Amino acid sequence: MANELRVIEICAGAGGQALGLERAGFGHELAVELDVNALNTLRHNRPTWHVALGDVADTAVWKPSDYSPSARGEAIDLLAGGVPCPPFSIAGKQLGAGDERDLFAWAVEQAAVIQPRAVLLENVRGLSMPRFAGYRQHVLERFREFGYVAEWRLLHASDFGVPQLRPRFVLVAMKPDDFAHFHWPTPFGEVTTVGQALLSLMSANGWKGAANWAARANHIGPTIVGGSKKHGGADLGPTRAKRAWAALGVDGRGVANDAPHEDDNFEIGPKLTCEMVARLQGWSPEFPWEFTGKKTSVYRQIGNAFPPPVAYELGMALASALQRTSQSRVVDEVPDVDPIYRALKTSGKFLTAAQLMKISGVILDGPEFDRRIDLLNRDFEILKQTRKTELVYKLGSFRAFTGQADHFRHEYLRASLSKVS
Structure with missing residues (x-):
């Protein structure tokens, strides 16, 4: 498909999402990445792309306002x-x-600056948990204020041909007329197993045990974990993950340089090579890519990536909506994630617990109400006062980094930039 649509990609990594979006018809206007090794891989594979190295929130690296409709003459299709x-x-x-590494809220704010037709942000499953209900509600509220419809969805890479579980929590936001044509990708219905995906690579050096190994590895694998610069060399994750890999006949205590040789025998099973790990992330002859750097760096680039086949399916769904080639639908109002947060935000004043529950329509006992307020207080300043012996609550400032010049994130980066990944 011709690159008729234009995308700006932030925190691009080594190119998993980039490759999938490119295959779906999105040409990269800009890709920004902090890690030099990942950026080198991007440049190696796409030397003509405009890529920028550095903190994505640093205006010395790039200026989001340069990509607004007023600056470009037309809107970017996708952020x-x-x-x-x-x-x-x-x-x-x-x-x-x-957390000083949090950039999700900052990324949301860039929608108001760049004014793209669509936004696609992905993160780990943890963001879908009750702990972050208020945070997610804030995101929905901000997109609503910017004129977008936003929706979350938990996707599993194994539903789209990738032989590992890898749940990712995905946010899509679009202008209402475009969102009416957006449909989340449909799972394939059949899964690819580790054995099926890796048999050709495991037998590349003539290993006699490859077929038997593939029959044993007849399941999807655990989530590949890339790790960070703070930790040691490449391996397949914590103890629990290593046990799961061992059940599939894979030694997760490191990464091999080569595929097994003809007469090799193993106590647990062979270790995976970086090429094998990349195959488990969805890179394949259909999604070709070359990684640059040393083994540990390459493994981290692969393990921290978004699987290209999943990015492709999302990209196709977005492209169909933006080009209006998919069927239109009635868009239901997105339900509140956290009605307590919504009540605090809407009122803008101090309210008792009873008043908050009445406005939100949520009835909670005392301990559960206190727990919900405590969770909100981790991401927002919740102001409390005592009036007539009764506590009242008001929503204060959002604690996340959204671009503030005096935010504690700046000091963290100055002191720890070489360790950030």
Whole structure:
């Protein structure tokens, strides 16, 4: 398909989402990435692309306003990206807006600056948890204020031909007339197993045990984990993941340089090569890509990527909506994620627990109400006062980085930029 649509991709990584979107018909106006190794891979594969190295929120790296309709003469079709996952990861502390690496809220704000026809942002499953209900509601509210309809969906890579579970929480936002033509990708119905995906690579050096191994590896794999610069070399994740890989006949305690040789024998099974890990992420002869750098860096680039086949399916759905080639539908009003947050935001004043529950239509007992307020307070300043012996609550400022010059994120980057991944 000709590149008729234009995309700006932030936090582009080594190009998983970029390749999928390109295959779906999106030409890259700009790709921005912080990690030099990942950027080198992007440049190696697409030397003609305009790519920028550095903190995506640094206006010295790029200026979002340069890509607005007033600056370009027409709107960018898509703003896309996979912003850092640690603020929302179940395996982490789930600090959300309090995490200096959080760029999700900042990315949302760029929709008002760039005014793209569509926005595609993806992150880990943790963002879908109750812990972040208020955060998600804030995102929906901001898009509504900017004139977009926004919707979340949890997608599993295994539903789209990728032989690993890899759940990703995806946000799509579009102007109402375009969103009426948007349909989430339909799962394939059949899954590809680890054995099916890797048999040709496992037998590349004539390993006699390849066929038996593939029969054992007759399931989808755990989520590939890329890790970060703070941790050691390449392996397939924490202990629980290694046990799951062992059940498939894979030694997850490292990454091999070569496929097994003819008479090799293994206690657990062979280790995967970076090429094999890339195949499990969805890179294949259909989605060709070459990675540059040393083994550990390459493994991290692959493991932290968005699977190209999933990006392709999303890109096709977006392209169909933007080009109005898909059927129109009646768009239902997106339900509130957190009615308590919505009540606080709408009122703009101090309210008692009883008043908040009446406005939101949610009835909670005392401990559960306190828990919900505590969760909100992690991402927003919740002001409290005592009036006539009763606590009242008011929504204060959002704690996340949205571009503030005095935000604590700036000091973190100055001190730790070499460790950020």
